[in-house]
Amino acid sequence: MRIFSFTLILCLLTLISQGQERELKLKPKRTDKFIHMDxxxxxxDISRSMQHLWNKGNRYGTELSFDFELVPNLYPVLETGWEKLRMRQDYVDYSSSGSYTRLGFDYNLLVAEHQKDMDMVYVGLRYGFDFANQQVKEYLIPNYWGDITGSFGRQNYNAQWAEFVLGMKGEIFKNFFLGWGIRGKLKxxxxDFDxxxxxxxxxxxxxxxxxxxDFSYSVYYNLPFNFRK
Incomplete structure (x- = not known):
């Protein structure tokens, strides 16, 4: 009787174990290979209008960005904006302004829990360029024989640089996001001029x-249309 009972329990345990293994095999492994954002x-970038709080001079501007998910976790990015700097000191009155554009991509490092999870922690690369002008409205050079004053007219110039970005974007309401980024910029x-x-x-x-x-803090809205259809 004991041998029969032991045999029956062993058979039941074997069947249960086989059923669990079969169930585990049928469950697909969770992957992050789906499109989060259609x-x-x-x-x-709301931080561009407050740069005078941590930068030298009266610096302000505005910036817009556009991104979409091309393939899972890879987001092409376009950023474009305008900035102005005005510095009035004892010996110089300097101003500079112009437009700039950055092109690049972000890669999402965050593993999503489900397909509608659009939060992201990302690393990114950018290529940036600008078209700007500067002007010295007045300068003063103190001199024993008399101060030297003068000015320089408007000069046009441009620059190019690369950027490395680390940041995050979190969905606070449906299709509304807040995000920040830390940027390292290499000229x-x-x-230049003499x-x-x-x-x-x-x-x-x-x-x-x-x-x-540099540091940026932005608000975002996802235009909810599926261009892939």
Whole structure:
């Protein structure tokens, strides 16, 4: 009787184990190979209008961004904006302004829990360029024999740089996002003048620096249309 009972229990355990193995084999492994975002996401960098709080001079501007998910987790990005810098000091009155554009992509590192999870932590690369002008409305050079004053007319220039980006975008309401990014900017090419030297590049920052750090904080809205259909 004991042998029969032991045999019956062993058979039941074997059947249960085989059933669990079969169930596990039927369950597909969770992957992140689906499209999270069907539409086009439009962003506004609200930190561009507050740069004077942490940058030298009266610096302000505006920037728009556009991105979409081309293939799972890969987002082509277009960023374009305008910036102006005005510096009034004891010996110089300098201004610079212009437009800039960045092209690149972001790659989402975050593993989504489900297909409608659009939160992302990303790394990205950008190529940036600008078209700008500068003007020295007045300068003063103190001199024993008398101060020297003068001005420089408008000068047009441009620059190119590469950017490395680390950031996140989180959905706070349906199709509405908040996000921030930390940017490292490496200057590639710069048009300059003998007098005066270019001091500021819109979209890049201080022109005399080969490498700049920057921070951005943006709001986004995903235009909910499926262009893949």
């Amino acid at each position: 539409g086009l996401r439009v962003g506004l 590639l090419n710069q048009k 007098i005066p030297h270019v001091y500021f590049n819109p979209g890049y920052g201080p022109a005399e620096k080969k490498f700049n750090f």
